[in-house]
Amino acid sequence: MSKKEYKLEAKELNAYYGGFHALKGINIAMEEKTVTAFIGPSGCGKSTFLRTFNRMNDYIEGFRVEGEILLDSRDIYDKKVRVDELRKEVGMVFQKPNPFPKSIFENVVYGLKIQGIKKKSVLEEAAERTLRQAALWDEVKDKLQKSALALSGGQQQRLCIARALASQPSVLLMDEPASALDPISTAKVEELIYELKKEYTIVIVTHNMQQAGRVSDYTAFFYIGELVEYSKTKAMFTSPKDTRTQNYITGRFG
Amino acid sequence: MWLSAVITVLITISIIWVLLSESVKFFSEVSIVQFLTEKEWTPLFADKKFGILPLVAGTLLTTTIAIAVALPIGLTIAVYLNEYAHIRFRQIIKPMLEVLATIPTVVYGFFALTVVTPFLQSFIPGLAGFNALSAGIVMGIMIIPMISSLSEDAISSVPRSLREAAYGMGSTRLQTAFGVMVPAASSGIVVSVILAISRAVGETMIVAIAAGQQPRLTLNPLVPIETITTYIVQVTLGDVPHGSLEYRTIFAAGITLFVFTFALNNISFWIKKKYQEKYD
Numbered sequence: 001m002s003k004k005e006y007k008l009e010a011k012e013l014n015a016y017y018g019g020f021h022a023l024k025g026i027n028i029a030m031e032e033k034t035v036t037a038f039i040g041p042s043g044c045g046k047s048t049f050l051r052t053f054n055r056m057n058d059y060i061e062g063f064r065v066e067g068e069i070l071l072d073s074r075d076i077y078d079k080k081v082r083v084d085e086l087r088k089e090v091g092m093v094f095q096k097p098n099p100f101p102k103s104i105f106e107n108v109v110y111g112l113k114i115q116g117i118k119k120k121s122v123l124e125e126a127a128e129r130t131l132r133q134a135a136l137w138d139e140v141k142d143k144l145q146k147s148a149l150a151l152s153g154g155q156q157q158r159l160c161i162a163r164a165l166a167s168q169p170s171v172l173l174m175d176e177p178a179s180a181l182d183p184i185s186t187a188k189v190e191e192l193i194y195e196l197k198k199e200y201t202i203v204i205v206t207h208n209m210q211q212a213g214r215v216s217d218y219t220a221f222f223y224i225g226e227l228v229e230y231s232k233t234k235a236m237f238t239s240p241k242d243t244r245t246q247n248y249i250t251g252r253f254g
Numbered sequence: 255m256w257l258s259a260v261i262t263v264l265i266t267i268s269i270i271w272v273l274l275s276e277s278v279k280f281f282s283e284v285s286i287v288q289f290l291t292e293k294e295w296t297p298l299f300a301d302k303k304f305g306i307l308p309l310v311a312g313t314l315l316t317t318t319i320a321i322a323v324a325l326p327i328g329l330t331i332a333v334y335l336n337e338y339a340h341i342r343f344r345q346i347i348k349p350m351l352e353v354l355a356t357i358p359t360v361v362y363g364f365f366a367l368t369v370v371t372p373f374l375q376s377f378i379p380g381l382a383g384f385n386a387l388s389a390g391i392v393m394g395i396m397i398i399p400m401i402s403s404l405s406e407d408a409i410s411s412v413p414r415s416l417r418e419a420a421y422g423m424g425s426t427r428l429q430t431a432f433g434v435m436v437p438a439a440s441s442g443i444v445v446s447v448i449l450a451i452s453r454a455v456g457e458t459m460i461v462a463i464a465a466g467q468q469p470r471l472t473l474n475p476l477v478p479i480e481t482i483t484t485y486i487v488q489v490t491l492g493d494v495p496h497g498s499l500e501y502r503t504i505f506a507a508g509i510t511l512f513v514f515t516f517a518l519n520n521i522s523f524w525i526k527k528k529y530q531e532k533y534d
Contacts, residue, residue: 059421086424087423100420101437
């Protein structure tokens with residue numbers, strides 16, 4: 001059997017905030033077009049780890065990594081990699097919806113515009129396609145020129161997902177994308193994740209165990225900077241191997 | 255405590271009162287139409303003309319030059335300090351910039367007259383010894399810290415999440431700064447510019463020293479002009495008898511100036527109020 005090609009991999013990854021050792025020797029590999037959930041108590045490093053995949057930690061003073069992060073078998077911390085190019089390949093959705101204070105349309109096409117695409121027909125086509133993908137088109141098609149800030153929180157978050165998709169990434173990182181949303185909006189975002197995994201490799205950080213169970217194929221449990229357990233979601237939730245995992249998912253701490 | 259507040263209010267009211275009452279006396283002798291439409295301002299000459307336009311033009315000219323200098327530089331500094339500069343560097347450079355604002359304006363005036371004008375003359379033939387250009391440029395330098403400091407505050411108060419969104423989309427620093435941060439901070443930046451304008455409109459010493467004192471209805475920056483403020487200085491320093499019509503011209507000029515700065519301050523106040531915390 002030939003060696004399996006993974007979409008995303010971390011090899012012996014260590015990360016530090018100054019003297020603080022935030023991630024400790026993490027090894028993980030994710031297949032293409034799967035959803036992987038990162039779970040664990042607050043401060044366990046799951047968000048930090050997520051942000052190493054698009055190098056969002058680069059701007060934090062004193063942050064450094066050792067080891068490798070591979071995207072399609074290329075090391076993204078290589079000096080030759082351009083961060084702005086990397087982030088077009090690896091999109092991100094944040095915890096709090098953060099649309100730009102611009103119109104809905106301008107938000108969606110932002111990624112294309114910074115790539116120098118100006119043709120109106122291309123932008124309009126992309127806007128409709130990604131808004132449909134994000135299940136938002138029907139709600140906003142008549143008010144594309146209205147401010148994105150006038151949308152509800154749930155709509156804003158789906159707009160942010162559409163915005164991320166417009167740059168045509170292959171990986172989508174989601175940092176607790178539903179934690180600031182009401183249950184109905186949360187359900188919509190979860191449905192959306194389920195749809196999106198047909199085309200994208202998705203990594204989602206979540207505090208919500210049920211959510212991890214509902215949306216993900218694989219789950220990784222982090223504890224104080226370590227990857228404790230990584231397996232198929234069903235397996236982990238039914239028969240966790242490590243006692244710490246077991247304690248966490250049964251709600252004994254966290 | 256309340257006394258000092260009352261005193262402040264009383265002083266303001268009495269200033270406005272003096273301005274108004276003296277102007278009313280002025281306008282009883284010179285019609286407002288004449289004041290606003292005549293193209294010459296020669297109240298101190300035998301052939302008296304009372305058109306405020308040359309002074310307004312001079313004021314607008316120097317102010318425009320000043321803003322043209324200060325806005326791009328000030329905004330670039332603000333963006334640089336916010337997006338690029340190391341935090342230590344920012345901590346050193348910001349107070350240094352603010353020192354620019356503490357230099358007495360008379361020093362700026364002499365700087366304009368004795369350094370900037372000769373320098374400009376070396377490559378702009380026909381530049382008069384007194385001119386609006388060098389006064390405007392130096393005035394611009396003076397108000398740079400005002401724009402850079404207030405704009406920097408405005409940009410740094412844009413929520414972090416917007417910067418993250420921009421970076422997360424693959425924006426470069428430049429795209430993040432000018433495509434997202436500056437537009438998001440635009441209301442604060444506009445306020446800083448308006449305050450800078452009203453500072454420039456009211457600026458006296460630099461233009462009195464370096465721009466000449468010749469009321470002239472022109473937009474040519476290379477010749478001597480006079481601004482509203484310099485005219486007032488000229489008359490108060492001269493031997494114009496109190497209570498005369500010539501003397502009252504300064505109140506008419508003063509109230510024009512007051513209308514300008516009052517309007518600008520109100521606009522900035524209004525913008526601030528309307529757009530403040532819009533993104534929270």
